[in-house]
Amino acid sequence: MPHSVSPKADSHNDTNNAAEAIMADAPIPNDNSQQNADNDVAMTEANAADVPATDGEEKKEVKLEDLFADAADAESDEEFPSSRPVKDYFSSSPEAPDLPSEAPAPAASSNPELLRIFYQRFFPWRYLFQWLNHSPVTTNTNDFVHREFAFTLQFEAQAKEVYQRYQSYTGADTLRKDVVRLLPTRFEIGPVYSTNPRERKMLRNTSAFKPLAKELCFDIDLTDYDDIRTCCDKANICNLCWQFMTMAIKVLDVALREDFGFKHILWVYSGRRGAHAWVCDKKARSMDDQKRRAIAGYLEVIRGGAQSGKKVNLWRPLHPHLSRSLEILAPHFQTDVLEAQDPWSSSERAEHLLSLLPNKALNDSLRKKWDSSPGRSSTSKWADIDSLAKSGASKNLDTKALLEAKQDVVLEYTYPRLDIEVSKKLNHLLKSPFVVHPGTGRVCVPIDTRKLEDFDPLSVPTVQGLADEIDSFSNIKNEDHEGGVAGEEKGKNLQDWEKTSLKPYVDYFRNFVVALMRDEKEPKVKREREEGESMEF
Incomplete structure (x- = not known):
């Protein structure tokens, strides 16, 4: 039977409807958004050392x-x-x-109910936005606003799939709303274009619409x-x-x-x-x-x-x-x-x-x-x-x-066997981190290269497992409350992903993003400082 998770499984979800307007982990635009984001980055940097290169520890001492x-x-x-x-x-x-x-392998899972729960409550939208925007707010860059997203939509009644390209969004909240509404079986990330991909047909000169930047990818x-x-x-x-x-x-x-x-x-x-x-x-x-x-x-x-x-x-x-x-x-x-x-x-x-x-x-x-x-x-x-x-x-x-x-x-x-075509083209799209694989139900989690030998692909979180974990967390909290413990305080300020086995993967991703944003910001600060010094007499 399909797993059912009540939208009121814990106190965090009492604001579920409000989250449709402003999601809990999304950057909230206001006059102090840049300052708050910078403070958040500064507080996290202590735990966000650059992800080191692959662990060189050998499994067995073999002289070449x-x-x-x-x-x-x-x-x-x-x-x-x-x-x-x-x-x-x-x-x-x-x-x-x-x-x-x-x-x-875990049971295949593309259950719409489970997908909606996952994308509403577990997907790290805030960090995905910061990763692709290279800044906590969109006022500093068009890297997110001009980024292409593509959805694979499944229409069971018609037994067909539709691939929807050139989608773009003003921020993490609008992307989240569309994903929750459409429930794509997967969504992919493309390049940053010269203009908003949704507006490409409005250009008089279609050649002006071209990809400008994208991560170098390997598959x-x-x-x-x-x-x-x-x-x-x-x-x-x-x-x-x-x-x-x-x-x-x-x-x-x-x-x-x-x-x-x-x-x-x-x-x-x-x-x-x-x-x-x-x-x-x-x-x-x-x-x-x-x-x-x-x-x-x-x-x-x-x-x-x-x-x-x-x-x-x-x-x-x-x-x-x-x-x-x-x-x-x-x-x-x-x-x-x-x-x-x-x-x-x-x-x-x-x-x-x-x-x-x-x-x-x-x-x-x-x-x-x-x-x-x-x-x-x-x-x-x-x-x-x-x-x-x-x-x-x-x-x-x-x-x-x-x-x-x-x-x-x-x-x-x-030696690595590469799908070389993925790496050659600037406009090639690739599946987003943290989406749910429709065939296995597993979440596409980051791999911590510091613990590469310990990574087990068969034990990564699944969408069904995460739903079970959040129910268990809520039950434990309720039992604590009934027993006289301040259960309502336990987990009050936690995001849902923090209550599950998804937490170490999101933490790793967050630290990666913070380190990336820090390096994107430092060259600008250094350049402004040098320009200021050059004006002195």
């Missing part, structure tokens, strides 16, 4: 040289210097552990890993294959920060099987398509579809970005690919591995050994490459070429 051991000792020492203690992970042939069964989807993941396929995911997403976030996050100097990068769970990155720095938002294509091309390594052969073709010596990526990915290749996925367990998959190696004689020897040992694990097969190469199975073996081929294999099975 060990992945390419014995293929070319001299080249390996020069290519991958390391101060980490040597540990031999390929001296034995442990069998891969049994894979855990996939956790069931990664686990379906693009179907040819290498063995635990799941299509829209299904589990914690084993989610590690591919963890690898991707680590590699891209450090590259965007260290190679391009970006600072404000928001990673968001897509709600089912992927993740999105929003690079929010001002210099990223103002890039044209040519610069976006250049960055996308810099980060794109895996090319070719699921049925294609070799997907990694690189110049040597490797670019520093790729050498660094190999260092990051080495422990994941050992534990999350060789052991957890066992990608070459079948003869067909093992043949793909052999097709990536450069020496026919070595390949024949490997094939013979593996055919005589059915069920040999991928960890053992990977170690066999070096052991047979060292034994002289091929007299004309080019050890340097073998080393490079093994590096390419590691990258093919670990």
Whole structure:
């Protein structure tokens, strides 16, 4: 049965009707709005340190040289210097552990009642507005007013969907009202245009309507890993294959920060099987398509579809970005690919591995050994490459070429697989953070890169779970009140999202937004100070 939540479930909702006029967490325009917003930012800054780069803690101490051991000792020492203690992970042939069964996905939820409750009471409209406006109030910028929003509307009676583009709003409250009224199954965020998108048809010169700015975005989807993941396929995911997403976030996050100097990068769970990155720095938002294509091309390594052969073709010596990526990915290749996925367990998959190696004689020897040992694990097969190469199975073996081929294999099975088109165009739209995925009911929450290894996509809040949590909170408060405790004071000043498991995700987003607004404001303050000083005699 559909879950029913009374709009008077707690004292906070006694003002529910008034919220339709001015929502509780929206910036209220008045003469002191800028000062109040600045005070709010100042109070939050102590807890709003810039979200740091991806956690570098390794799951398992794997020396990168060990992945390419014995293929070319001299080249390996020069290519991958390391101060980490040597540990031999390929001296034995442990069998891969049994894979855990996939956790069931939450029930699909696009119930209009639940969606309305979520967007009325849980969605962080205020912080979404501040994030896109880069300021607490609209008087300082058109970044929100000229921003495009797009809705996917579901008409069950007609069994069809309608995609509604070029919507724009004067503030968070007007956007909220429209979402609550229309209840889109999803809504997307586009660029900031030269004029209000709703007024584009009123322009005499239609060419004057053009996108000016948008976050640099990246989209990664686990379906693009179907040819290498063995635990799941299509829209299904589990914690084993989610590690591919963890690898991707680590590699891209450090590259965007260290190679391009970006600072404000928001990673968001897509709600089912992927993740999105929003690079929010001002210099990223103002890039044209040519610069976006250049960055996308810099980060794109895996090319070719699921049925294609070799997907990694690189110049040597490797670019520093790729050498660094190999260092990051080495422990994941050992534990999350060789052991957890066992990608070459079948003869067909093992043949793909052999097709990536450069020496026919070595390949024949490997094939013979593996055919005589059915069920040999991928960890053992990977170690066999070096052991047979060292034994002289091929007299004309080019050890340097073998080393490079093994590096390419590691990258093919670990490096991020990007939906590159999302990153190339300024006018590309992307799903908003905190929307509800219509198929899973999960909220598209931000991913805290400080705790990246702990993120579990199967345990993020769902719209049904949040409705249950707020009911439980109200029941506990009522019980406290009946027992003589000042229950009416408990939670009186809390937003509904603060009473649920959504709180840490909204807190993270709020701190991210505060840090972004602070950096947007500081250059202006510094410039005004310098101009003032230049006027002194």
